[in-house]
Amino acid sequence: MYAIVDIETTGGHASANGITEIAIYVYDGRELVQHYETLVNPGIPIPYYITTLTGISNEMVAEAPPFSAVAPMIFSLLKDNIFVAHNVNFDYSFVKYHLLEAGFDLQSKKLCTVRLGRKIFPGLPSYSLGNICRHFQIPINGRHRASGDAEATMKLFGLLLQHDTANAIAAVLKGGSKEQFLPPNLPPEQVKALPSDPGVYYFHDQKGKVVYVGKARDLKKRVNSHFTGNNPGRQRQNFLRTIHSITFQPTATELMACILESVEIKRLWPPFNTSQKHIEFRYGFYLFEDQSGYLRLAIEKRRKHSHPVHSFNLLVDGHRMLRTLIREFELCPKLCFMQKDEGTCAGITAQTCHGACRREEEPVVYNARVMAAINYLQQQQPSVTIIDKGLQPGEKSCILMEKGKFYGMGYFPEHLVADQLAIREYLTPYPENETIIGLLRPYATGISGDL
Known part of the structure; x- marks a missing residue:
């Protein structure tokens, strides 16, 4: 009945x-x-x-x-x-x-x-x-x-x-x-066609717009998990009514799926994703040359499309790092905006500033130490090369982070496994974010994988 x-x-x-x-x-x-x-x-x-x-x-x-x-x-x-x-x-x-x-x-x-x-x-x-x-x-x-x-x-x-x-x-x-249990507008054959492999999946609305991005170790199992149960909450009911189709992008490993998910959330900003929609690194070291030709390091809030030489979340961390660079590389605290009064330079008193703030040291000499400080800062950042299985026979996957900056990932012929320069040409560059850096830091430093 x-x-x-x-x-x-x-x-x-x-x-x-x-x-x-x-x-x-x-x-x-x-x-x-x-x-x-x-x-x-x-x-x-x-x-x-x-x-x-x-x-x-x-x-x-x-x-x-x-x-x-x-x-x-x-x-x-x-x-x-x-x-x-x-x-x-x-x-x-x-x-x-x-x-x-x-x-x-x-x-x-x-x-x-x-x-x-x-x-x-x-x-x-x-x-x-x-x-x-x-x-x-x-x-x-x-x-x-x-x-x-x-x-x-x-x-x-x-x-x-x-x-x-x-x-x-x-x-x-x-x-x-x-x-x-499936949403009423979602064709079941699209769910049945999902592989039981790692990857990223996209839920689309009636017009084809991506409304949710997710990652999975097992695409079929993870997508089906969205539709089990009868949660009566407003967000879930709206979510289910909105889904009209699914697409997916397979990856060789779960880590690659995690990275791609983060990239796609930042790129597409889907309305039903809530995680990873937060302010990223809030501050950075910015480098510029003043009118007298001296390179100056300044701590500023990060701006969209800006390119700091180093990023960090807490202002106190930035001040601590900059004080260390001033001390170790004999930089001028006034030129680094760490001393803003008109009094005697604290670096001259401590014998770490050689008079750049008074124009007593040539810019080319002072600037060399600034660049050495930046190079030191970047060298301290981890580099990661993760080589693993590929999507197809005869290939490998690679994830690359250089000196603390995520470069990208992709697939290359396995006969190139010993040639890192050649491998790099096969990788797709992606924008980095705090989530990706957090995923890769545990793998630092060096090369990992089944070389």
Whole structure:
């Protein structure tokens, strides 16, 4: 038996919204067996735009029963039947959540008439309830009301049963089938085509825009994990409704997937990614030449598209490093902006400044020490070359970080494994970020992999 369900609600996610109306049509595949419908007092105000859409107002539900009062009846109609709805995960998440709040744990198999419509009647211009019913000339007696939409869904489901020559419904209901958990607009063949290999996957919306980027050790397993369970939260429900397609990019190793994910999040800034959207290195050492020809090191906040000679997060760290460079390379604290008053240079007092601030030392001599300090600073940064398996036979993968800066990664013919200069030509440069540097620092210094 099938329980065809439609609900009207105060909003788009169950955990913060209530049900205002529910209709259940118990159907045996040929005829209606039982029909139940009721308005429900959601316990919270109905937004004006919802009233405009459904016609259900606060006055209409004022005397209606709360969901807890009708929960026993609803549970009795659903518990032994297959839960069917148009975009079933929305209705099911609401009903399951509010039944659980009332003390009933619903564990039903589900069928989605959106997804089944795509399988059994492929190629239609739209699978929204209004459009697909219009296509098949199924009348809807009360659009956006629970009873009218549920009755139309029942008639649509009857057509699906009649034309299911490939047994699509039985395949979805088969034990272990994950298809019933998939978002309604996502073609299941795209999920089935995913390899069980490392890589990066992209969820796209209806217009093809990337809305989420993720990395995986096993692409198939990780993507499927997004769709298990019935989390009623707003963000998850919006996320599932938005997904229309999946693409992916395989990588040879999980580390390469982690790096590529970070690059892509920064490049695409997908709306449903929350991690790695933070301020990166906040400060840097900047080098410039003043009007007198002296090279000057300054600590400044990082600017977009700027190129500091070294980056760091905490101002106190930058001051500590710069003081060390001033002391070890006999730089002028005034020319490094560490002393800003008009008094005697503290470096002259300490005998580490040779008078560059008074123009008593030639710029070429002073600048040589500044460049030596920068070179020293950069030499202290780790270099990493990680060589591992490739995507194809006869090739290797390589990840390269030079002197603390991420260069890039890629694949090269394995006969070049001893020629690092040749390998470099095969690598794709990528912009670095703090996440990538953090991933690679544990591998410093030198060459790692299965050389």
